[in-house]
Amino acid sequence: xxxxxxxxxxxxxxxxxxxxxxxxxxxxxxxxxxxxxxxxxxxxxxxxxxxxxxxxxxxxxxxxxxxxxxxxxxxxxxxxxxxxxxxxxxxxxxxxxxxxxxxxxxxxxxxxxxxxxxxxxxxxxxxxxxxxxxxxxxxxxxxxxx
Amino acid sequence: xxxxxxxxxxxxxxxxxxxxxxxxxxxxxxxxxxxxxxxxxxxxxxxxxxxxxxxxxxxxxxxxxxxxxxxxxxxxxxxxxxxxxxxxxxxxxxxxxxxxxxxxxxxxxxxxxxxxxxxxxxxxxxxxxxxxxx
Numbered sequence: 206x207x208x209x210x211x212x213x214x215x216x217x218x219x220x221x222x223x224x225x226x227x228x229x230x231x232x233x234x235x236x237x238x239x240x241x242x243x244x245x246x247x248x249x250x251x252x253x254x255x256x257x258x259x260x261x262x263x264x265x266x267x268x269x270x271x272x273x274x275x276x277x278x279x280x281x282x283x284x285x286x287x288x289x290x291x292x293x294x295x296x297x298x299x300x301x302x303x304x305x306x307x308x309x310x311x312x313x314x315x316x317x318x319x320x321x322x323x324x325x326x327x328x329x330x331x332x333x334x335x336x337x338x339x340x341x342x343x344x345x346x347x348x349x350x351x
Numbered sequence: 352x353x354x355x356x357x358x359x360x361x362x363x364x365x366x367x368x369x370x371x372x373x374x375x376x377x378x379x380x381x382x383x384x385x386x387x388x389x390x391x392x393x394x395x396x397x398x399x400x401x402x403x404x405x406x407x408x409x410x411x412x413x414x415x416x417x418x419x420x421x422x423x424x425x426x427x428x429x430x431x432x433x434x435x436x437x438x439x440x441x442x443x444x445x446x447x448x449x450x451x452x453x454x455x456x457x458x459x460x461x462x463x464x465x466x467x468x469x470x471x472x473x474x475x476x477x478x479x480x481x482x483x484x485x
Contacts, residue, residue, distance in 0.1 A: 263484065270483045274458050288480055295477045299469040302479045306462045313455045316448055319414045323445040330438045338434040340441055341427055344409040345402055 212263050212288065217248040217256030224257045228265050235265065243268050243282060276305055357395040360386075367404050374404065382407060382421060414448055 225232045238244045244264055247255040264285065271281045280301055287298050326340045364371045377383040383403060386394040406427070410420045419440065426437050465482045 267483050274461060274483075275455070284480065284483065287477075288484070295469060298477050298479045299466060302462060302466045302469070306459065306466060309455055309459050309462060313452065313459060316414070316452045316455065319412075320445065320448050320452060323413060323441060323448065327438060327441055327445060330434070330441075338437055340434075340437045341406075341423075344406050344413075344423075346409075 209289075212260045214260045215245060215247065215258040217250070218258050219256065221255050221257065224262060224265065227262060228269060230265055230269055238265065238268060241278060241282075243278070243285065274305075275309055276301075280305060357397055358401070360394050360396065363396045363400065363404065366401060367408060369404060369408055377404070377407060380417070382417070382424065413444075415444055419444060 219227075221232055221235055224230070225235060235244065239246060244261055247257045247261060250256050267285065267288070268281055271284060272278075276284065283301055284298065287301075322343075326343050329343070330338070330340055358366060360371060360374060363369070364374055374383065378385060383400060386396050386400060388394055403424070406424070407420055410423060411417075415423065422440065423437065426440075461482075465479050469477075469479065
């Protein structure tokens with residue numbers, strides 16, 4: 206279970222470089238997430254450097270994992286909001302995840318259609334001995350849509 | 352080409368199912384050659400434009416990036432000798448598509464498995480959020 210107290214622990218412990226190393230996230234990306242409102246503004250050192258807490262670390266891992274699963278930035282923002290307001294019903298999280306799953310499946314179907322046509326094109330290139338390039342011909346072909 | 356009716360841009364759009372803005376964009380970035388104009392200044396497109404635009408649309412449907420399509424068009428314009436290279440580029444593209452399919456399948460199974468644990472009950476025990484936070 207997500208520990209809210211840990212998520213809210215933003216007391217300054219490490220620099221952006223350390224946070225980047227610990228999470229494997231790019232420094233630029235960390236700054237971008239902060240600007241986009243996905244990460245809370247960190248405290249600053251006397252010299253003005255950003256100092257992050259455990260909460261930032263946890264939140265950043267969450268964002269990265271969600272991004273790796275293909276959630277859009279705005280979906281991640283919604284999910285984080287739900288994390289922060291954990292008294293909300295689970296149904297809302299389920300809706301976001303379910304909508305995303307539908308999207309992923311439709312992308313998959315699309316890619317599979319592309320794959321089969323491309324594969325067919327490459328095979329026809331290998332088997333046909335015609336003066337015309339079957340790949341090019343196929344893409345000029347009016348009749349056969351994807 | 353003889354029997355081909357010359358088309359205005361809106362007709363080209365309708366004919367190919369391509370957006371007007373998109374046609375404009377392809378012209379701007381040089382993927383479609385500038386069409387000649389009538390004396391009144393209207394662009395007129397011929398069969399060559401139609402088949403080139405069809406080619407671009409088909410390639411985009413197959414997931415080729417704009418840069419890849421541009422490369423393919425250069426091969427087309429270069430003549431018949433490019434067949435091996437067209438094949439090679441298609442294979443590279445196919446491999447990239449297969450990688451994306453593998454990635455998405457993994458994503459799909461994680462999402463489906465996590466969502467299946469959803470009870471629809473009141474948090475704090477939300478498996479989706481917990482999976483992301485763990």
